[in-house]
Amino acid sequence: MLMNEPDNRFEAALANDSGGRKIGPVILDMQNISLSFGGVRALTDISFNVKQHEIRAIIGPNGAGKSSMLNVINGVYRPQQGEIIYRGQHRKNMDCYAAAKSGIARTFQNIALFKGMTVLDNIMTGRNLKMKSNFLMQALYWGPARREEIEHRVKAEEIIDFLEIQAIRKTPVGRLPYGLQKRVELGRALAAEPEILLLDEPMAGMNVEEKQDMCRFILDVNDQFGTTIVLIEHDMGVVMDISDRVVVLDYGKKIGDGTPDEVRTNQDVINAYLGVAE
Ligand SMILES: Nc1ncnc2c1ncn2[C@@H]1O[C@H](COP(=O)(O)OP(=O)(O)OP(=O)(O)O)[C@@H](O)[C@H]1O
Numbered sequence: 542m543l544m545n546e547p548d549n550r551f552e553a554a555l556a557n558d559s560g561g562r563k564i565g566p567v568i569l570d571m572q573n574i575s576l577s578f579g580g581v582r583a584l585t586d587i588s589f590n591v592k593q594h595e596i597r598a599i600i601g602p603n604g605a606g607k608s609s610m611l612n613v614i615n616g617v618y619r620p621q622q623g624e625i626i627y628r629g630q631h632r633k634n635m636d637c638y639a640a641a642k643s644g645i646a647r648t649f650q651n652i653a654l655f656k657g658m659t660v661l662d663n664i665m666t667g668r669n670l671k672m673k674s675n676f677l678m679q680a681l682y683w684g685p686a687r688r689e690e691i692e693h694r695v696k697a698e699e700i701i702d703f704l705e706i707q708a709i710r711k712t713p714v715g716r717l718p719y720g721l722q723k724r725v726e727l728g729r730a731l732a733a734e735p736e737i738l739l740l741d742e743p744m745a746g747m748n749v750e751e752k753q754d755m756c757r758f759i760l761d762v763n764d765q766f767g768t769t770i771v772l773i774e775h776d777m778g779v780v781m782d783i784s785d786r787v788v789v790l791d792y793g794k795k796i797g798d799g800t801p802d803e804v805r806t807n808q809d810v811i812n813a814y815l816g817v818a819e
Pocket residue numbers: 578581582583601602603604605606607608609610
């Protein structure tokens with residue numbers, strides 16, 4: 542789809558958005574990030590920020606550096622240059638464990654669930670970092686560990702209700718259709734009660750109906766839980782409809798940043814999507 546084509550497929554999902562959202566101050570500031578793999582420059586001097594409670598999209602053609610940027614945000618990749626300021630703390634790079642502990646959760650381009658485990662158990666794995674009892678206490682199922690397990694199960698069940706997947710809570714994930722697996726993956730990320738949720742192509746491979754559902758859940762997560770969302774998505778209709786601001790990458794460089802309307806009319810962005818040479 543071209544950048545300036547209107548798309549009303551997601552009106553139904555948007556109708557659920559209260560419209561009363563308040564965007565807060567910057568909570569994540571990526572400054573002059575550069576990342577190379579040998580001779581491949583995946584990211585070159587990229588700066589952008591994410592404000593509390595906003596839906597921030599990262600878009601760009603294939604190989605633009607979008608997933609690399611998410612991997613820098615949650616500490617999978619360490620940039621050679623730049624600085625990351627999260628909750629006022631300045632860092633050269635994030636660390637995966639610290640990122641997860643400090644409220645950054647993520648879903649992946651290719652579903653990363655335990656296929657033989659049930660929906661409920663997969664969502665419970667998202668609670669791991671919240672668990673206080675140690676392995677021995679859990680194995681013996683001692684009083685405090687038991688109480689804790691019950692609390693975590695209640696939380697997991699709340700997420701299952703929220704995502705409307707009660708009917709499949711005991712089904713092994715591998716038996717579910719793709720769209721539902723994506724929803725379970727969202728559930729597992731939500732189980733960590735993240736402050737920032739990184740979504741890597743949450744609608745990839747979905748049909749229109751599944752996309753509408755996913756769109757509605759993303760908007761509801763943002764609205765009801767106040768979760769800040771950073772999402773990579775190739776479907777321009779979705780991006781332009783649900784994002785507050787969009788950053789555009791091309792060949793590892795930032796070529797646009799602004800509201801959907803600003804980005805839609807940015808000539809560099811239009812050229813990148815139409816494949817026009819510089
Ligand atoms: N682990 C890695 N090792 C070597 N090169 C990598 C690695 N990860 C990414 N790259 C390279 O960095 C560049 C950016 O890749 P990245 O996956 O971030 O792009 P993308 O915008 O997410 O693409 P897509 O939309 O196709 O997923 C590409 O040239 C890619 O080959």
